[in-house]
Amino acid sequence: MTVDMRSPFRIVLLATGGTIEKSYDAAAGTLTLDAPVIETLLDALDQPDVQIEVRRVMSVDSLDMGEAERAAIVAAARACLVDDAPDAILITHGTDTLAQTAAALAGSLAGLDRAVVLTGAMRPYRVAASDAAQNVAQAVMAARLLGPGVYAAFHGRVIPAGRIVKDYDRLTLVEQST
Amino acid sequence: MTVDMRSPFRIVLLATGGTIEKSYDAAAGTLTLDAPVIETLLDALDQPDVQIEVRRVMSVDSLDMGEAERAAIVAAARACLVDDAPDAILITHGTDTLAQTAAALAGSLAGLDRAVVLTGAMRPYRVAASDAAQNVAQAVMAARLLGPGVYAAFHGRVIPAGRIVKDYDRLTLVEQST
Amino acid sequence: MTVDMRSPFRIVLLATGGTIEKSYDAAAGTLTLDAPVIETLLDALDQPDVQIEVRRVMSVDSLDMGEAERAAIVAAARACLVDDAPDAILITHGTDTLAQTAAALAGSLAGLDRAVVLTGAMRPYRVAASDAAQNVAQAVMAARLLGPGVYAAFHGRVIPAGRIVKDYDRLTLVEQST
Amino acid sequence: MTVDMRSPFRIVLLATGGTIEKSYDAAAGTLTLDAPVIETLLDALDQPDVQIEVRRVMSVDSLDMGEAERAAIVAAARACLVDDAPDAILITHGTDTLAQTAAALAGSLAGLDRAVVLTGAMRPYRVAASDAAQNVAQAVMAARLLGPGVYAAFHGRVIPAGRIVKDYDRLTLVEQST
Numbered sequence: 001m002t003v004d005m006r007s008p009f010r011i012v013l014l015a016t017g018g019t020i021e022k023s024y025d026a027a028a029g030t031l032t033l034d035a036p037v038i039e040t041l042l043d044a045l046d047q048p049d050v051q052i053e054v055r056r057v058m059s060v061d062s063l064d065m066g067e068a069e070r071a072a073i074v075a076a077a078r079a080c081l082v083d084d085a086p087d088a089i090l091i092t093h094g095t096d097t098l099a100q101t102a103a104a105l106a107g108s109l110a111g112l113d114r115a116v117v118l119t120g121a122m123r124p125y126r127v128a129a130s131d132a133a134q135n136v137a138q139a140v141m142a143a144r145l146l147g148p149g150v151y152a153a154f155h156g157r158v159i160p161a162g163r164i165v166k167d168y169d170r171l172t173l174v175e176q177s178t
Numbered sequence: 179m180t181v182d183m184r185s186p187f188r189i190v191l192l193a194t195g196g197t198i199e200k201s202y203d204a205a206a207g208t209l210t211l212d213a214p215v216i217e218t219l220l221d222a223l224d225q226p227d228v229q230i231e232v233r234r235v236m237s238v239d240s241l242d243m244g245e246a247e248r249a250a251i252v253a254a255a256r257a258c259l260v261d262d263a264p265d266a267i268l269i270t271h272g273t274d275t276l277a278q279t280a281a282a283l284a285g286s287l288a289g290l291d292r293a294v295v296l297t298g299a300m301r302p303y304r305v306a307a308s309d310a311a312q313n314v315a316q317a318v319m320a321a322r323l324l325g326p327g328v329y330a331a332f333h334g335r336v337i338p339a340g341r342i343v344k345d346y347d348r349l350t351l352v353e354q355s356t
Numbered sequence: 357m358t359v360d361m362r363s364p365f366r367i368v369l370l371a372t373g374g375t376i377e378k379s380y381d382a383a384a385g386t387l388t389l390d391a392p393v394i395e396t397l398l399d400a401l402d403q404p405d406v407q408i409e410v411r412r413v414m415s416v417d418s419l420d421m422g423e424a425e426r427a428a429i430v431a432a433a434r435a436c437l438v439d440d441a442p443d444a445i446l447i448t449h450g451t452d453t454l455a456q457t458a459a460a461l462a463g464s465l466a467g468l469d470r471a472v473v474l475t476g477a478m479r480p481y482r483v484a485a486s487d488a489a490q491n492v493a494q495a496v497m498a499a500r501l502l503g504p505g506v507y508a509a510f511h512g513r514v515i516p517a518g519r520i521v522k523d524y525d526r527l528t529l530v531e532q533s534t
Numbered sequence: 535m536t537v538d539m540r541s542p543f544r545i546v547l548l549a550t551g552g553t554i555e556k557s558y559d560a561a562a563g564t565l566t567l568d569a570p571v572i573e574t575l576l577d578a579l580d581q582p583d584v585q586i587e588v589r590r591v592m593s594v595d596s597l598d599m600g601e602a603e604r605a606a607i608v609a610a611a612r613a614c615l616v617d618d619a620p621d622a623i624l625i626t627h628g629t630d631t632l633a634q635t636a637a638a639l640a641g642s643l644a645g646l647d648r649a650v651v652l653t654g655a656m657r658p659y660r661v662a663a664s665d666a667a668q669n670v671a672q673a674v675m676a677a678r679l680l681g682p683g684v685y686a687a688f689h690g691r692v693i694p695a696g697r698i699v700k701d702y703d704r705l706t707l708v709e710q711s712t
Contacts, residue, residue, distance in 0.1 A: 009334075019385065024483040026527050029375065031387065046300070046309040047334030048350055053472040122224070127256055131224040134315045139333050141316040145323040156187075156225030156318050161519040171382050196562065202661040204705050207553065209565065304662040305558040349560050365690075402656070403690030404664040404706055478580070487580040490671045496690050497672040501679040512543075512581030512674050528582055 009144055011052045012086040013038065014076050016069075016101075017059040020095030020121035020132045024035045031124060033059040038092055041125050041133055050140055052090070055080070062094025062101075062120075070097075070104045077105055077116060088143035089116045095173060098152060099164035106150040106161035115146040117153050131145070131155065187322055189230045190271060191216065191262040192254050194247075194279075195216050195237040196272030198299035198310045202225060209302060211237040216270055219303050219311055230268070233258070240272020240298075248275075248282045255283055255294060266321035267294045270314070273344055273351060281341035284328040293324040300349045304335075309333065365500055366409045368442040369394065370432050372425075372457075373415040374450030375487045387480060389415040392446055397481050397489055406496060408446070411436070418450020418457075418476075422490040426453075426460045433461055433472060444499035445472045448492070451529060454508060455520035462517035471502040473509050478527045487511065505507035543678055544591030546585045546620040548574065548610050550603075550635075551593040554655035554666045565658060567593040572626055575659050575667055584674060586624070589614070596628025596635075596654075604631075604638045611639055611650060613657060622677035623650045626670070632686060633698035640695035641683040649680040651687050656705045665689065 015021065015038045022031040038054050057076045058069060077089055093099035093101055102118050109116065118138040125132035139153040154173040164174045179356035193199065193216045200209040216232050238249060255267055263293045271279055280296050287294070297317040317331040328339035332351040341354045371377065371394045398528050413432045414425060433445055438501040449457055458474050465472070475495040481488035494510035506517035510529040518530045539562045549555065556565040572588050590612045610707060611623055627635055636652050643650065643679045653673040659666035673687035684695035688707040 023389075024479055025225070026478045031380075035341070045312055046350075047312075048348060049352075072309040077193040088324075123380055126480040129222070134223055134225075134310070135313045137312045137334075138319040140450045141331070141336075142323065144334070145320065145336065153319070156223070156228045156322070157322065158319075166469070168383070170226060172224075174227075202565075202657055203657045205702070209558075300560045301558055306660040346561070400663070401668055401690070402706075403668075404704060405708075406690045477699070485578070489668070490579055490581075493668045493671045493690070494675040497675040497687070497692075498679065500690070501676065501692065509675070512584045512678070514672075514679065515673075526582060528580075530583075 102161035232329035277342035458517035638694035
């Protein structure tokens with residue numbers, strides 16, 4: 001694998017909501033998806049030659065995603081590949097249906113010539129002991145090193161689309177055993 | 179590239195000191211290398227199927243490393259490859275002479291069949307706005323995805339040994355231009 | 357006022373639940389009162405001659421408190437005054453009915469000869485930008501300096517029982533104007 | 535003691551440097567007093583009716599303070615009492631000579647009719663496990679509740695000027711025993 005790390009690496013990040021983006025609303029007394037979080041998370045990362053542009057697709061809990069939402073994410077990814085030609089696409093997403101969205105992307109993006117990496121978190125970025133910053137940092141590194149394809153990067157692991165399973169006992173994403 | 183992400187990924191981390199490990203000593207009023215830091219940093223990462231064993235090689239500022247220290251690190255890496263056969267080696271190291279240690283490792287580990295990834299930080303893990311956790315998280319992902327060789331993983335970038343340069347203006351490690 | 361600050365200052369802290377103690381349950385995807393939080397918060401404070409003993413009275417959202425819960429808190433405070441004779445009592449409590457509990461305590465603890473200080477938080481201790489540690493730290497200082505009586509200490513302010521009002525617009529506790 | 539907590543409480547904070555304000559300079563690889571810290575610390579406190587105006591007097595390690603520096607701090611406090619008439623004065627200061635500055639203030643501010651509270655930290659605000667935010671939060675509460683006089687507020691304790699001693703073993707400020 002020869003990777004040129006000397007030019008800026010351009011990523012478009014499609015933000016869709018999910019646990020990673022939940023923040024505490026003191027008036028409501030609950031976690032909501034009302035405040036921007038991804039930008040704050042990215043500001044805390046130090047990676048001077050990685051350029052990440054955040055694009056908001058939706059702000060929903062992934063349990064509330066259906067076919068329409070998945071189609072919108074696929075359309076956003078396709079438009080981004082055509083219009084922006086980034087070096088890679090990152091998608092932040094709830095973990096409950098991340099596998100379905102990854103499968104939809106893999107099935108729809110024919111001739112994909114770069115990496116599309118989905119990630120998220122089991123604990124919101126704005127909550128103690130969150131895994132959000134780790135997952136996004138590792139997803140950036142995975143996006144930079146992986147060849148073309150659709151993957152989840154999560155908890156130090158890369159899983160190809162079509163094999164992603166949420167493990168509700170261990171609270172992580174794992175690769176389906178065959 | 180086919181990477182099996184279903185078995186535990188076993189890493190030996192050789193800790194050598196450097197800025198990443200400095201912590202505040204309130205009695206002395208300065209940053210020192212007296213307290214363990216790497217274990218605390220790793221505890222904060224959530225990667226259930228990555229097994230990281232920390233091995234202390236030394237605790238020195240990399241400006242104070244000479245040939246003897248570099249030889250000790252090379253010897254520790256070689257012993258580890260023979261005795262433990264981990265899936266990858268991580269080395270935490272000061273940034274001032276990380277390039278020299280990487281070059282020494284690349285020159286000495288003939289027939290290396292896995293990744294050896296060096297990382298560190300510009301700001302100690304125990305200081306606000308540190309890049310330490312990001313760098314270690316990304317180094318783990320790089321170690322998992324890279325083929326055999328000696329590399330630095332730093333600030334979202336992978337740089338092969340022999341081409342690593344510290345950029346004192348931008349406070350990062352960069353790849354030497356040809 | 358003459359305050360002897362040379363002996364240890366002994367506080368019994370009655371924990372009752374409330375927003376201050378909510379923590380994220382990744383399996384449920386919500387904030388719950390299932391995990392101990394007050395002990396962790398107190399461990400992060402540095403006050404070597406303040407001895408705080410935590411006693412769990414209940415773990416409820418203060419919106420769910422009724423007369424029975426308030427009676428239990430009053431009984432716990434009374435028992436503590438008799439059995440332990442601490443220098444002061446701290447009570448962590450949800451903000452929605454903190455005023456009612458303070459009034460019940462003031463009405464029931466006849467001949468009270470030390471400070472009983474209630475506090476809580478608008479944002480859980482385990483959430484970013486929480487006011488919990490500040491409020492507890494300031495409540496400790498208030499408990500040390502105030503004379504006998506029942507008070508709320510909140511957001512840098514001390515409010516006597518009977519005059520506490522939750523300001524739902526500004527998300528704080530204020531003193532009732534006359 | 536009757537304290538009116540319904541009007542804003544106006545504090546002038548005289549910043550003088552000290553450990554509390556040290557932050558990491560990645561270029562130098564050491565802790566310095568070059569960056570503003572007190573404003574960031576105050577922004578993290580939630581106390582809507584406490585108005586704190588920060589005034590920079592100097593930025594020095596308190597071991598480097600001599601008679602000239604102490605005279606400058608006394609002059610700044612005196613000018614502030616005359617010109618601004620705040621409800622209280624807070625002074626952030628290194629711990630090594632905080633006792634001497636408190637004594638100088640107590641000896642010079644004849645007829646002082648409000649509280650002057652000095653505080654600081656054993657660990658910089660920008661370092662893990664810092665006591666800085668706790669000390670400032672408690673100093674604000676002490677300033678609000680104490681009568682006229684010069685005091686240190688530190689680690690949950692109030693100590694009158696003339697009796698402050700740094701305990702180098704326990705790393706705290708204590709009250710001199712008689």
